[in-house]
Amino acid sequence: MSDIRQKSLKKNALFSSIKSVMNIIFPIISFPYASRILLPEGIGSVNFANSIIEYFLLIADLGIGTYAAREAARIRDNKYELSKLTREILFFNFITTTIAYLLLIISLLFINRLSDYRLLLIICSTKILFSTIGIGWLYTAQEDYGYITIRHIAFQIISLILLFTLVKSKEDYLIYAGIGVFSNVGANIFNFIHSRKYINLREKTPIQLTRHIKPILTFFSVDAAGKVNGVLDTIMLGFLSGDLSVGLYIAATKLSKMVRQLITSIISTFMPRSSYLINHRESDEYESLLTKVLSITFFLSIPAAVGLLFLAEPLTIIFCGDNYLDSVPTMKLLAISIIFCSFNSYLNNLILTPNRLERFMLYAQLIALVINGGLNWILITYGLKYGIKWGVFGAGIATLLVDLTLPIVKLFAGWKYINNKKNFYDLLKALIGSALMLLVLYLIVSTITNITIKILISVITGSIVYAIIECLLRHSSALMILSMLKKHYKK
Secondary structure, eight states, X not given: OOHHHXXXXXXXXXXXXXXXXXXXXXXXXXXXXXXXXXXXXXXXXXXXXXXXXXXXXXXXXXTHHHHHHHXXXXXXXXXXXXXXXXXXXXHHHHHHHHHHHHHHHHHHHHOGGGGGGHHHHHHHHHHHHHHHHTXXXXXXXXXXXXXXXXXXXXXXXXXXXXXXXXXXXXXXXXXXXXXXXXXXXXXXXXXXXHGGGTOOTTSOOOOOOHXXXXXXXXXXXHHHXXXXXXXXXXXXXXXXXXXXXXXXXXXXXXXXXXXXXXXXXXXXXTHXXXXXXXXXXXXXXXXXXXXXXXXXXXXXXXXXXXXXXXXXXXXXXXXXXXXGGGGHHHHHHHHTHHHHHHXXXXXXXXXXXXTTOHHHHHHHHHHHHHHHHHXXXXXXXXXXXXXXXXXXXXXXXXXXXXXXXXXXXHHHHHHHHXXXXXXXXXXXXXXXXXXXXXXXXXXXXXHOOOHHHHHHHHHHHHHHHHHHHHHHTTOHHHHHHHHHHHHHHHO
8 A cells, every 4th residue: 555545544444533522521421411411311311312213313324324325435536427426416315305304203202202292303303404515525535534533522622612601590401402413413514614715506417316225224224223223212211211311321322332432433434444445456455454454453443442351330429420330331342342332343344345245234223223123122111120220230231232233144145355363463462451451450449539530540551552562562563553653653
């Protein structure tokens, strides 16, 4: 791979990391404030509404985002073809968005359980329209992560200011919901304007929708099953137990989702490049990319899971408050899912999607959906017999097993791409380093009483210990990072 393209990959990963770190920092600042002002019931109401809207959002998206990003990456050097594809995808997307809003209106009119959340659901539903006009897949295909990152950070800062200015009591949960929409998708209108850099929507091109129907429906099925899997635990807790359980569960999953998002966002930046390399038959570079990214996946996810597992209680107290301590067992359980979800993202973005093997993604999601629904019903109901805390824990067990099921099924298609000794050795080195880091964290957590100091020392010391061990074990990702730092220091 040329130096320019290699540098581009490093920049993509860097910008994606910055964006993901901001996605962690923003909730770290905002969620403790919001959770204390709105209390578990208020947080639960907003997240219950957002979970409902996710169903209509997946209808509007219809799997278009992933499919469009892959196809656009293949033809990104051809402005005419790219403009043609964009016009077709937008036309398709506006049809599905209209259908989604019609179904939402019908649901609000005829489902009694949603009547108490009507205004909240309407506010949260604006993310559907903003997501449609955002055409984020175009910027993913172009690997324009610099623009995406700067735009995203700017709107998060504005949202943070609005949060501290406008949300003052537990009755302000509607404002909190609106700010959440603004921070996540409010900037998408600028995407539409900025898209002129890559495409010309005024250029008259023939609209051929039929060629997109089959792959889009496949990706829709994958996304639909995936999003249902992602919110089913929250929905079932809301119906079976109530807002308090949802609030506790959100607190339990918040940090693990943030850490997971940081790692998976880095992995996803390599999907367009993988599609490009496969389309141009550059197999050697593609195989090299597969090995490097898998190494990075385990290098980051395993110690992150161990760290969150050991710091679950002090992190809960700092970021959520004492009212959320019943969520700690579930948070510890879901810390492990960081590893499974990161590997699952690797299989999706580096192997299955670029190689047009999305049917295996669908098989995995359908199997997981059956497991998810059955286990959530059984474990939540059984857990609630012993109190809300254990009902929430039951939902956590179901989620962990679903997160494990997804990559196992996908390995049937992806095993031949990763079956080499180097990948196994790097996995083993990451496990050894994380185990030794775990011993250090145990000593720190056992001896330090001040919560803030405990967290700071644990994070800093644990990271240093892990980095040193991995360098001594000559983990390929550790050596790559060390080489980059040496080059930067020389400059």
